Amino acid sequence: MLSEAEWAVIALSLRVSLVAMLVTLPLAYALAYLLVRRRFPGRVLLDAAVHLPLVLPPVVTGWLLLIVFGRNGAVGGWLYETFGVALVFHWSGAALAAAVMALPLMVRAMRLSIEAVDRRLVGAARTLGATRWQAFCTVTLPLTVPGIAAGAMLGFARSLGEFGATITFAANIEGQTRTLPLAIYSGLQVPGNEDAVARLAVMSIILSMGALVLSEWLVRRAQGKDAHVL
Protein backbone atom coordinates (compact mmCIF):
# COMPACT_ATOMS: atom_id res chain seq x y z
CA MET A 1 0.00 0.00 0.00
CA LEU A 2 1.69 3.17 1.21
CA SER A 3 5.46 3.52 1.27
CA GLU A 4 7.33 4.47 4.40
CA ALA A 5 7.89 7.99 3.06
CA GLU A 6 4.17 8.35 2.41
CA TRP A 7 3.30 7.24 5.93
CA ALA A 8 5.82 9.81 7.17
CA VAL A 9 4.00 12.51 5.21
CA ILE A 10 0.69 11.47 6.78
CA ALA A 11 2.22 11.36 10.27
CA LEU A 12 3.69 14.83 9.75
CA SER A 13 0.34 16.15 8.49
CA LEU A 14 -1.49 14.75 11.51
CA ARG A 15 1.10 16.20 13.90
CA VAL A 16 1.03 19.65 12.26
CA SER A 17 -2.79 19.71 12.20
CA LEU A 18 -3.17 18.45 15.74
CA VAL A 19 -0.71 21.02 17.14
CA ALA A 20 -2.29 23.80 15.07
CA MET A 21 -5.76 22.86 16.34
CA LEU A 22 -4.76 22.48 20.01
CA VAL A 23 -2.84 25.78 20.07
CA THR A 24 -5.68 27.65 18.38
CA LEU A 25 -8.45 26.13 20.52
CA PRO A 26 -8.18 28.40 23.61
CA LEU A 27 -7.44 31.48 21.52
CA ALA A 28 -10.39 30.81 19.21
CA TYR A 29 -12.73 30.30 22.17
CA ALA A 30 -11.55 33.48 23.87
CA LEU A 31 -12.04 35.45 20.65
CA ALA A 32 -15.47 33.92 20.05
CA TYR A 33 -16.52 34.74 23.62
CA LEU A 34 -15.20 38.30 23.33
CA LEU A 35 -16.99 38.88 20.02
CA VAL A 36 -20.32 37.51 21.30
CA ARG A 37 -20.46 38.76 24.87
CA ARG A 38 -18.46 41.99 25.03
CA ARG A 39 -18.99 45.39 23.49
CA PHE A 40 -15.74 47.32 23.13
CA PRO A 41 -14.26 49.84 20.73
CA GLY A 42 -12.63 48.10 17.79
CA ARG A 43 -14.85 45.02 18.01
CA VAL A 44 -15.74 45.23 14.32
CA LEU A 45 -12.07 45.57 13.39
CA LEU A 46 -11.15 42.55 15.52
CA ASP A 47 -13.98 40.56 13.95
CA ALA A 48 -12.72 41.47 10.48
CA ALA A 49 -9.10 40.66 11.39
CA VAL A 50 -10.11 37.21 12.68
CA HIS A 51 -11.95 36.50 9.45
CA LEU A 52 -9.25 37.90 7.18
CA PRO A 53 -7.51 34.55 6.51
CA LEU A 54 -10.83 33.24 5.22
CA VAL A 55 -11.03 35.79 2.39
CA LEU A 56 -7.39 36.74 1.80
CA PRO A 57 -5.39 34.83 -0.84
CA PRO A 58 -3.48 32.25 1.27
CA VAL A 59 -0.23 33.36 -0.33
CA VAL A 60 -0.78 36.82 1.16
CA THR A 61 -1.39 35.32 4.60
CA GLY A 62 1.85 33.38 4.17
CA TRP A 63 3.67 36.54 3.15
CA LEU A 64 2.29 38.38 6.21
CA LEU A 65 3.51 35.51 8.40
CA LEU A 66 6.96 35.85 6.82
CA ILE A 67 6.99 39.57 7.59
CA VAL A 68 6.06 39.00 11.24
CA PHE A 69 7.48 35.55 12.06
CA GLY A 70 10.32 35.28 9.53
CA ARG A 71 13.86 35.30 10.86
CA ASN A 72 14.05 39.05 10.24
CA GLY A 73 10.46 39.67 11.31
CA ALA A 74 9.43 41.51 14.46
CA VAL A 75 8.36 38.41 16.39
CA GLY A 76 10.41 35.85 14.44
CA GLY A 77 13.67 37.79 14.93
CA TRP A 78 13.05 38.04 18.65
CA LEU A 79 12.23 34.32 18.88
CA TYR A 80 15.43 33.45 17.01
CA GLU A 81 17.68 35.72 19.06
CA THR A 82 16.15 34.84 22.42
CA PHE A 83 15.43 31.12 22.08
CA GLY A 84 17.24 30.17 18.88
CA VAL A 85 13.87 29.11 17.48
CA ALA A 86 13.17 29.54 13.79
CA LEU A 87 9.65 28.79 12.56
CA VAL A 88 10.57 29.09 8.89
CA PHE A 89 11.53 25.75 7.27
CA HIS A 90 10.40 24.00 10.47
CA TRP A 91 7.28 21.91 11.12
CA SER A 92 6.19 24.39 13.83
CA GLY A 93 6.04 27.02 11.08
CA ALA A 94 3.69 24.79 9.11
CA ALA A 95 1.59 24.43 12.27
CA LEU A 96 1.51 28.21 12.70
CA ALA A 97 0.37 28.73 9.10
CA ALA A 98 -2.32 26.06 9.53
CA ALA A 99 -3.41 27.60 12.85
CA VAL A 100 -3.88 31.06 11.35
CA MET A 101 -5.87 29.64 8.44
CA ALA A 102 -8.03 27.49 10.75
CA LEU A 103 -8.73 30.27 13.26
CA PRO A 104 -11.72 31.89 11.50
CA LEU A 105 -13.52 28.57 11.03
CA MET A 106 -12.98 27.62 14.66
CA VAL A 107 -14.15 31.02 15.90
CA ARG A 108 -17.30 30.78 13.79
CA ALA A 109 -18.28 27.35 15.09
CA MET A 110 -17.68 28.33 18.72
CA ARG A 111 -19.36 31.67 18.32
CA LEU A 112 -22.61 30.03 17.22
CA SER A 113 -22.65 27.83 20.29
CA ILE A 114 -21.87 30.72 22.65
CA GLU A 115 -24.65 32.79 21.06
CA ALA A 116 -27.03 29.88 21.71
CA VAL A 117 -26.39 29.98 25.47
CA ASP A 118 -29.18 31.85 27.23
CA ARG A 119 -27.56 34.73 29.14
CA ARG A 120 -30.38 34.62 31.66
CA LEU A 121 -29.01 31.26 32.83
CA VAL A 122 -25.76 33.01 33.69
CA GLY A 123 -27.73 35.59 35.69
CA ALA A 124 -29.51 32.77 37.52
CA ALA A 125 -26.15 31.19 38.37
CA ARG A 126 -24.92 34.52 39.77
CA THR A 127 -27.94 34.89 42.08
CA LEU A 128 -27.29 31.33 43.29
CA GLY A 129 -23.84 32.35 44.50
CA ALA A 130 -21.54 31.80 41.51
CA THR A 131 -18.96 34.45 40.70
CA ARG A 132 -18.60 35.57 37.09
CA TRP A 133 -15.84 33.00 36.55
CA GLN A 134 -17.70 30.17 38.34
CA ALA A 135 -20.82 30.92 36.30
CA PHE A 136 -18.73 30.72 33.13
CA CYS A 137 -17.19 27.39 34.16
CA THR A 138 -20.47 25.78 35.28
CA VAL A 139 -22.92 27.18 32.72
CA THR A 140 -21.42 28.73 29.58
CA LEU A 141 -18.50 26.34 29.16
CA PRO A 142 -20.41 23.02 29.52
CA LEU A 143 -23.23 24.28 27.30
CA THR A 144 -20.74 25.17 24.56
CA VAL A 145 -18.78 21.89 24.61
CA PRO A 146 -20.43 20.66 21.37
CA GLY A 147 -19.42 23.91 19.66
CA ILE A 148 -15.88 23.56 20.96
CA ALA A 149 -15.69 19.99 19.68
CA ALA A 150 -17.15 20.96 16.31
CA GLY A 151 -14.78 23.92 16.02
CA ALA A 152 -11.83 21.72 16.91
CA MET A 153 -12.68 19.11 14.28
CA LEU A 154 -13.33 21.78 11.67
CA GLY A 155 -10.02 23.45 12.48
CA PHE A 156 -8.25 20.11 12.30
CA ALA A 157 -9.76 19.33 8.90
CA ARG A 158 -8.89 22.79 7.61
CA SER A 159 -5.30 22.39 8.86
CA LEU A 160 -4.96 19.07 7.02
CA GLY A 161 -5.73 20.84 3.76
CA GLU A 162 -3.64 23.95 4.31
CA PHE A 163 -1.36 24.66 1.34
CA GLY A 164 -0.82 28.26 0.22
CA ALA A 165 0.20 29.95 3.45
CA THR A 166 2.32 26.94 4.43
CA ILE A 167 4.36 26.78 1.24
CA THR A 168 4.85 30.57 1.29
CA PHE A 169 5.84 30.84 4.93
CA ALA A 170 7.34 27.49 5.95
CA ALA A 171 8.43 26.32 2.48
CA ASN A 172 8.26 22.75 1.14
CA ILE A 173 10.89 20.81 3.12
CA GLU A 174 10.61 17.03 3.20
CA GLY A 175 10.15 15.73 6.71
CA GLN A 176 9.59 19.22 8.13
CA THR A 177 6.92 21.14 6.26
CA ARG A 178 5.92 18.82 3.40
CA THR A 179 2.43 17.92 4.57
CA LEU A 180 -0.10 15.97 2.48
CA PRO A 181 -1.13 18.78 0.10
CA LEU A 182 2.48 19.85 -0.39
CA ALA A 183 3.59 16.27 -1.03
CA ILE A 184 0.82 15.88 -3.63
CA TYR A 185 1.88 19.14 -5.26
CA SER A 186 5.54 18.01 -5.30
CA GLY A 187 4.54 14.64 -6.73
CA LEU A 188 2.73 16.35 -9.59
CA GLN A 189 5.86 18.32 -10.51
CA VAL A 190 7.72 15.11 -11.52
CA PRO A 191 6.36 12.79 -14.24
CA GLY A 192 5.71 9.14 -13.31
CA ASN A 193 4.42 9.78 -9.80
CA GLU A 194 0.73 9.36 -10.64
CA ASP A 195 0.22 6.36 -8.38
CA ALA A 196 1.84 7.99 -5.35
CA VAL A 197 -0.19 11.15 -5.90
CA ALA A 198 -3.40 9.12 -6.13
CA ARG A 199 -2.62 7.26 -2.90
CA LEU A 200 -1.91 10.49 -1.00
CA ALA A 201 -5.00 12.16 -2.45
CA VAL A 202 -7.20 9.26 -1.32
CA MET A 203 -5.69 9.42 2.17
CA SER A 204 -6.34 13.15 2.21
CA ILE A 205 -9.99 12.63 1.31
CA ILE A 206 -10.42 9.91 3.94
CA LEU A 207 -8.89 12.00 6.74
CA SER A 208 -10.84 15.16 5.87
CA MET A 209 -14.14 13.34 5.48
CA GLY A 210 -13.53 11.59 8.78
CA ALA A 211 -12.95 14.86 10.61
CA LEU A 212 -16.04 16.48 9.10
CA VAL A 213 -18.34 13.55 9.74
CA LEU A 214 -17.04 13.29 13.30
CA SER A 215 -17.72 16.99 13.98
CA GLU A 216 -21.26 16.72 12.60
CA TRP A 217 -21.87 13.62 14.67
CA LEU A 218 -20.59 15.30 17.84
CA VAL A 219 -22.90 18.27 17.41
CA ARG A 220 -25.95 16.16 16.57
CA ARG A 221 -25.36 13.88 19.51
CA ALA A 222 -25.25 16.86 21.86
CA GLN A 223 -27.80 19.23 20.32
CA GLY A 224 -30.30 17.03 18.51
CA LYS A 225 -30.45 15.68 15.00
CA ASP A 226 -31.36 18.98 13.36
CA ALA A 227 -28.18 20.71 14.58
CA HIS A 228 -25.27 21.13 12.20
CA VAL A 229 -21.89 22.84 11.91
CA LEU A 230 -21.45 22.86 8.14
Place this chain on the structure above:
Amino acid sequence: MTHRIDIDITLAPGGREIACRIASDAKLTALVGPSGAGKTSVLNAVAGLATPLAGHIRVAGTTLFDAAAGVNLPPERRRTGYVFQDTRLFPHHRVAANLAYGTRFAAPEDRWIGQDEVVALLEIGDLLARWPANLSGGEARRVAIGRALLSAPRFLLLDEPFAALDPLRAEALTGLIERIRDELDIPILLVSHSAAEVARLAGQVVELHPHTALA
Protein backbone atom coordinates in the same frame (compact mmCIF):
# COMPACT_ATOMS: atom_id res chain seq x y z
CA MET B 1 -36.09 50.22 63.66
CA THR B 2 -35.02 48.87 60.31
CA HIS B 3 -37.57 47.35 58.00
CA ARG B 4 -37.27 43.81 56.70
CA ILE B 5 -37.47 45.20 53.23
CA ASP B 6 -36.37 48.80 52.67
CA ILE B 7 -36.15 49.77 49.02
CA ASP B 8 -36.05 53.26 47.57
CA ILE B 9 -34.61 53.25 44.07
CA THR B 10 -34.77 54.85 40.69
CA LEU B 11 -34.21 52.54 37.74
CA ALA B 12 -33.94 53.09 34.01
CA PRO B 13 -34.32 49.74 32.22
CA GLY B 14 -34.45 50.32 28.49
CA GLY B 15 -34.29 54.08 28.92
CA ARG B 16 -37.54 54.73 30.81
CA GLU B 17 -37.46 55.75 34.42
CA ILE B 18 -39.04 53.73 37.22
CA ALA B 19 -39.24 54.79 40.83
CA CYS B 20 -39.96 52.19 43.50
CA ARG B 21 -40.28 52.62 47.21
CA ILE B 22 -41.01 49.76 49.59
CA ALA B 23 -40.79 49.84 53.37
CA SER B 24 -42.26 46.67 54.77
CA ASP B 25 -42.07 44.55 57.88
CA ALA B 26 -44.42 41.91 56.56
CA LYS B 27 -43.19 38.33 56.15
CA LEU B 28 -44.42 38.47 52.60
CA THR B 29 -44.62 41.71 50.66
CA ALA B 30 -46.37 41.80 47.31
CA LEU B 31 -45.36 44.16 44.53
CA VAL B 32 -48.25 44.66 42.14
CA GLY B 33 -48.98 46.89 39.18
CA PRO B 34 -49.89 46.77 35.51
CA SER B 35 -47.77 44.96 32.94
CA GLY B 36 -44.77 47.01 31.97
CA ALA B 37 -44.67 48.91 35.25
CA GLY B 38 -41.19 47.48 35.86
CA LYS B 39 -41.88 44.95 38.60
CA THR B 40 -39.36 42.44 37.29
CA SER B 41 -36.82 45.25 36.89
CA VAL B 42 -37.17 45.97 40.59
CA LEU B 43 -36.56 42.30 41.43
CA ASN B 44 -33.52 42.28 39.14
CA ALA B 45 -32.17 45.33 40.96
CA VAL B 46 -32.66 43.63 44.34
CA ALA B 47 -30.87 40.52 43.03
CA GLY B 48 -28.02 42.62 41.66
CA LEU B 49 -28.66 41.73 38.02
CA ALA B 50 -29.41 45.39 37.26
CA THR B 51 -27.95 48.51 38.82
CA PRO B 52 -30.30 51.31 39.90
CA LEU B 53 -29.49 54.91 39.03
CA ALA B 54 -29.91 56.05 42.61
CA GLY B 55 -31.25 55.09 46.02
CA HIS B 56 -30.75 52.15 48.34
CA ILE B 57 -31.79 48.53 48.83
CA ARG B 58 -31.70 47.01 52.30
CA VAL B 59 -33.12 43.56 52.99
CA ALA B 60 -33.11 41.65 56.28
CA GLY B 61 -30.72 44.15 57.84
CA THR B 62 -28.12 44.04 55.07
CA THR B 63 -27.39 46.88 52.68
CA LEU B 64 -27.22 45.39 49.19
CA PHE B 65 -27.05 48.67 47.32
CA ASP B 66 -26.54 52.25 48.37
CA ALA B 67 -25.66 54.73 45.65
CA ALA B 68 -24.73 57.50 48.09
CA ALA B 69 -22.44 55.23 50.13
CA GLY B 70 -21.00 53.52 47.05
CA VAL B 71 -22.27 50.08 48.07
CA ASN B 72 -23.19 47.65 45.29
CA LEU B 73 -22.78 43.99 46.23
CA PRO B 74 -22.31 41.62 43.27
CA PRO B 75 -25.20 39.16 42.79
CA GLU B 76 -23.27 36.22 44.25
CA ARG B 77 -22.77 38.02 47.57
CA ARG B 78 -26.39 39.11 48.07
CA ARG B 79 -27.69 35.66 49.02
CA THR B 80 -30.86 36.08 47.00
CA GLY B 81 -33.31 33.24 46.50
CA TYR B 82 -34.61 34.39 43.13
CA VAL B 83 -37.36 32.29 41.57
CA PHE B 84 -37.57 33.53 38.01
CA GLN B 85 -40.83 33.61 36.09
CA ASP B 86 -39.19 31.49 33.36
CA THR B 87 -37.59 29.29 36.09
CA ARG B 88 -34.20 29.29 34.32
CA LEU B 89 -33.38 25.76 35.36
CA PHE B 90 -30.04 24.62 33.96
CA PRO B 91 -30.82 22.44 30.93
CA HIS B 92 -27.58 20.45 31.23
CA HIS B 93 -28.31 19.31 34.79
CA ARG B 94 -30.92 16.92 36.08
CA VAL B 95 -33.31 18.15 38.76
CA ALA B 96 -31.11 16.87 41.61
CA ALA B 97 -28.06 18.76 40.29
CA ASN B 98 -30.17 21.87 39.70
CA LEU B 99 -31.29 21.76 43.34
CA ALA B 100 -27.72 21.32 44.56
CA TYR B 101 -26.26 24.02 42.30
CA GLY B 102 -26.28 26.90 44.78
CA THR B 103 -25.46 24.84 47.88
CA ARG B 104 -21.79 24.40 46.95
CA PHE B 105 -21.26 28.17 46.79
CA ALA B 106 -22.84 28.78 50.20
CA ALA B 107 -20.71 28.74 53.34
CA PRO B 108 -21.66 25.71 55.50
CA GLU B 109 -22.60 27.96 58.45
CA ASP B 110 -25.00 29.94 56.20
CA ARG B 111 -26.99 26.89 55.07
CA TRP B 112 -30.23 26.64 56.96
CA ILE B 113 -32.15 23.98 55.08
CA GLY B 114 -31.13 20.60 53.65
CA GLN B 115 -31.99 18.94 50.35
CA ASP B 116 -34.13 16.27 52.05
CA GLU B 117 -36.22 18.89 53.80
CA VAL B 118 -36.68 20.90 50.61
CA VAL B 119 -37.61 17.80 48.61
CA ALA B 120 -40.20 16.86 51.22
CA LEU B 121 -41.59 20.39 51.51
CA LEU B 122 -41.99 20.79 47.74
CA GLU B 123 -42.91 17.13 47.09
CA ILE B 124 -40.39 16.80 44.28
CA GLY B 125 -38.85 13.46 45.29
CA ASP B 126 -40.13 11.79 42.12
CA LEU B 127 -38.53 14.42 39.89
CA LEU B 128 -34.90 14.22 41.01
CA ALA B 129 -33.66 12.11 38.08
CA ARG B 130 -35.60 14.07 35.43
CA TRP B 131 -34.23 16.65 33.01
CA PRO B 132 -35.73 20.16 33.20
CA ALA B 133 -36.99 19.85 29.62
CA ASN B 134 -39.30 17.03 30.77
CA LEU B 135 -40.98 18.92 33.61
CA SER B 136 -44.43 20.48 33.53
CA GLY B 137 -44.78 24.19 34.33
CA GLY B 138 -45.84 23.52 37.91
CA GLU B 139 -43.07 20.99 38.48
CA ALA B 140 -40.42 23.35 37.08
CA ARG B 141 -41.65 26.12 39.41
CA ARG B 142 -41.35 23.88 42.45
CA VAL B 143 -37.85 22.81 41.45
CA ALA B 144 -36.88 26.46 40.90
CA ILE B 145 -38.16 27.31 44.38
CA GLY B 146 -36.19 24.40 45.80
CA ARG B 147 -33.02 25.47 44.02
CA ALA B 148 -33.43 28.98 45.42
CA LEU B 149 -34.03 27.74 48.99
CA LEU B 150 -30.96 25.49 48.84
CA SER B 151 -28.62 28.37 47.96
CA ALA B 152 -28.81 29.55 51.60
CA PRO B 153 -30.71 32.75 50.77
CA ARG B 154 -31.43 35.56 53.21
CA PHE B 155 -34.62 36.44 51.34
CA LEU B 156 -36.79 35.19 48.49
CA LEU B 157 -37.85 36.94 45.29
CA LEU B 158 -40.80 35.29 43.55
CA ASP B 159 -41.58 36.57 40.06
CA GLU B 160 -45.10 35.69 38.87
CA PRO B 161 -45.02 32.18 40.36
CA PHE B 162 -48.66 31.56 39.36
CA ALA B 163 -48.31 32.58 35.73
CA ALA B 164 -49.41 29.91 33.25
CA LEU B 165 -50.63 27.55 35.99
CA ASP B 166 -54.14 26.13 35.99
CA PRO B 167 -56.30 27.10 39.02
CA LEU B 168 -55.68 23.79 40.78
CA ARG B 169 -51.88 24.06 40.50
CA ALA B 170 -51.97 27.75 41.42
CA GLU B 171 -53.94 26.83 44.54
CA ALA B 172 -51.39 24.14 45.47
CA LEU B 173 -48.50 26.54 44.94
CA THR B 174 -50.22 29.20 47.02
CA GLY B 175 -50.48 26.73 49.89
CA LEU B 176 -46.81 25.94 49.46
CA ILE B 177 -45.73 29.59 49.52
CA GLU B 178 -47.94 30.05 52.57
CA ARG B 179 -46.00 27.28 54.32
CA ILE B 180 -42.65 28.74 53.28
CA ARG B 181 -43.83 32.11 54.61
CA ASP B 182 -44.95 30.69 57.95
CA GLU B 183 -42.35 27.99 58.54
CA LEU B 184 -39.19 29.60 57.20
CA ASP B 185 -38.22 32.90 58.69
CA ILE B 186 -37.05 34.84 55.65
CA PRO B 187 -38.59 37.90 54.00
CA ILE B 188 -40.34 37.24 50.70
CA LEU B 189 -40.94 39.77 47.94
CA LEU B 190 -43.63 38.54 45.56
CA VAL B 191 -44.50 39.96 42.16
CA SER B 192 -47.88 38.78 40.93
CA HIS B 193 -50.90 39.66 38.85
CA SER B 194 -53.16 37.26 40.72
CA ALA B 195 -55.24 39.39 43.07
CA ALA B 196 -56.67 36.42 44.99
CA GLU B 197 -53.25 34.92 45.71
CA VAL B 198 -51.82 38.30 46.68
CA ALA B 199 -54.70 38.94 49.07
CA ARG B 200 -54.19 35.57 50.70
CA LEU B 201 -50.41 35.68 50.99
CA ALA B 202 -49.25 39.24 51.42
CA GLY B 203 -48.92 41.09 54.71
CA GLN B 204 -48.31 44.27 52.77
CA VAL B 205 -49.06 45.24 49.19
CA VAL B 206 -47.09 47.86 47.31
CA GLU B 207 -48.32 49.15 43.99
CA LEU B 208 -45.86 50.12 41.30
CA HIS B 209 -47.14 52.75 38.89
CA PRO B 210 -45.70 53.08 35.43
CA HIS B 211 -43.68 56.25 34.82
CA THR B 212 -44.54 57.88 38.12
CA ALA B 213 -42.61 58.13 41.33
CA LEU B 214 -44.33 56.85 44.46
CA ALA B 215 -44.58 59.28 47.31
